Amino acid sequence: MTVIDAHHHFWRVAAQDQPWRDDRHDAIARDYTPDDLATELAAAGVDQTILIQSVDESAENDRLVRSAAEAPYVGAIVGWLPLSDPAAARAEWKRSGDAFHGVRCLVGRDPLEWLSRLETVELFTDLAAAGVSWDVVPVTAEQTAAVIGLAEAVPDLRIIVDHLGRPPIDSGGWEPWATQLAHLAASPQVALKVSLGIDLLTALPTWPDEVDRYVAWAVECFGADRLMLASNWPVVLLRASYQDAWSALRSTVERNVTTPDELAAVLGGTAAHNYRTKGQP
Template sequence: MTIVDAHQHFWNLETGSYPWLTPASGPIFRTFEPAELLPQLAAAGVERTVLVQAMDSYADTDAMLAQADVHDIIGAVVGWVPLWRPDEAAEALERYRRHPKFAGVRHLVHDEPDPDWVLQDSVIEGLRFLAAAGLPFDVVAVLPRHLEHVPVLAERVPGLRMVIDHLAKPPIKEKGWEPWASLLARAAEYPQVYAKVSGLNTAADAATWTADDLRPYVEHALESFGPQRLMFGSDWPVALLAGDYAKVWRETGAVLSGLPEDGRAAVLGGTATRFYGMEEPG
């Protein structure tokens, strides 16, 4: 079984611009680079990672691809192109696709003033270029409205594969359920839609969360998507807001421990390897 962390980040505050990162971000308001993560991946037995954009900029994407050139453990990069400028996006995709590890696109839709930003005709056209390139879209879903968009996108761009980051941030801390549960199940009705079991610790009580807090939400995702459309991610270093890499790995593993071996293998690596078109470790 190849273990894949399907969602992690790096950023350098001296060389890159990340306006959302401020002193209020606490322990993650600093530079995070591969040297800090590599021993933690080794301790967990992770053999590949998916490095995901942390800013809507070419500079961030270029920096990630440069890191992927140096570190074999980075198996795929989810970058950024200006989807609302579809002609420019098409040109950027043509350029980035030449890199063997460029494997998808994400946009920080939750930072857009318009909660329906992704449904603009220009963005839809950009997503059609993405689908035509055979590349998937990582969906940031923070508000219920963001999750409502997934079936709409699935209908309007049927060839687009999507993955919902962080299970759309279920209301774990509040022990809430709806409308999250129904909206996630609705999105899962489309076979081209996947989801990441990631970022759940920062949706829970930062000080006290355990596998038991995550379990009902992960089980609902398993019922909705099945393990073949779910993938584990650490969301490091954002995860440091509520624990550390080792705890995320340990507690997620506890939640998944009841799955059959093939199901665990899918969530912990197989799904991400297929979805992002990664090569198996040599």
Template sequence: MAVIDAHQHFWNLQTGSYPWLTPEAGPIHRTFEPEELLPQLAAAGVERTVLVQAADTYADTDAMLAQADTYDVVAAVVGWVPLNRPAEAAEALERYRRHPAFAGVRHLIHDDPDPDWVVQDSVIEGLGLLAEAGLPFDVVAVLPRHLEHVPVLAERVPGLRLVIDHLAKPPIRERGWEPWASLIARAAEHPNVHAKLSGLNTAADPGTWTAEDLRPYVEHALEVFGPDRLMFGSDWPVAILAGDYAKVWKETGVLLAGLGEADRAAILGGTAARFYGIEV
């Protein structure tokens, strides 16, 4: 089974627009392109990646698909369509689905001032289009309110496969537990809901975190989802706000060392391959 990084990004500040990416973002307020990531993937033994949108624009999706055309390592692209405008979304999906790498959709719901954006009727209709097309939806859950919506989506859009990015950012830095633990368990009750072990380092203390800081949250995720619904993601280059690719990879290995070979293989590639339709 190929080792797959199920969540990474590229962006170019000269050619794209990323409203959230301001100078206050510090070291990630610059262009990140494939040439910078490739040697880090090779050093970790990661063979394929899932490239995830960083802007709610067609331009960002088009750029990612062009990178998938150029770099074999990019196995799948999670792009964007205007889910709150279903007629337009249907046209965009028809166009994008012609590209073999287009494998899912995400919207930056955590940047929307309305925490209930994703459950408005127009978006539910748009998500229904994804279900019909067999395409999954990446959920960026940052607030507890976002995580509360995951079971609602699972019930209102039958057949829609969902994946919770970054385990919904558990309160690792504060060593908190609730309401995160109960909400993620409730989401996991729905078999179509998956989750990514990604972005956890930036939810921890950026200067001191280790696998042990993340362990209670990852073990809870393993208990409620099981390895067949969990997937590893680096969240590079956001990850460099709290370390680097090598540290994320190393500490993930420490976290998973106690699992059996089949379970590790699922989290490090098998789940992502199945979820995003990646041929390995």
């Protein structure tokens, strides 16, 4: 079994502006390189990774390719495209060649109404035909509906929802997150990452002990074969070491799946399938 960390970043703070990072994130205001992560992966028993963009600019794509060349453990890259501007997205996709197995742009709380435009649907149709997946974090009902609408319009598009769709662990809440997650899961090509995003990690004072019921709901909605374990390193270092976070999330998954095959899917099989990692068709 190949164990895959399905979501991490590299960055050099002097080389890129990160508008999502503010003074609450001083703990991660430093460089994070392939060598830094290699040590963590070896200790955690992780074989392969998915490298994800963290800045919305074409220079980020060049940085991702260079970093992946230094990191033989990177199995796939999720690059940046300006997806709300299909013409610009196509130009950047052409410039980047076939370097990416997935794409993403940071959407925040953008209502994503542009997902329903014909030219956007055509762009995603072509991405799907090329085997390129899409990462997104829909956190509002409006965003969820927009993502579901795109899934219906482009049924061959592999959609990966990052960071459990931002569960309200910090408040102990449940709705509307639980219903939105169930609605996303009703689209069979949508998969979900078992990880915590920067919004939640910023809101929490420490690593949470209350993840279990949220992961249990994710398993119930998606099934193990549409879930993938992910660290979100180095963002996760805001609240835990790589080893502690990976171990905690893996233990939570182990408590909520029932067979070795299900565990293998979450630990690597789902990511390998959705991102067409090295060694996959």
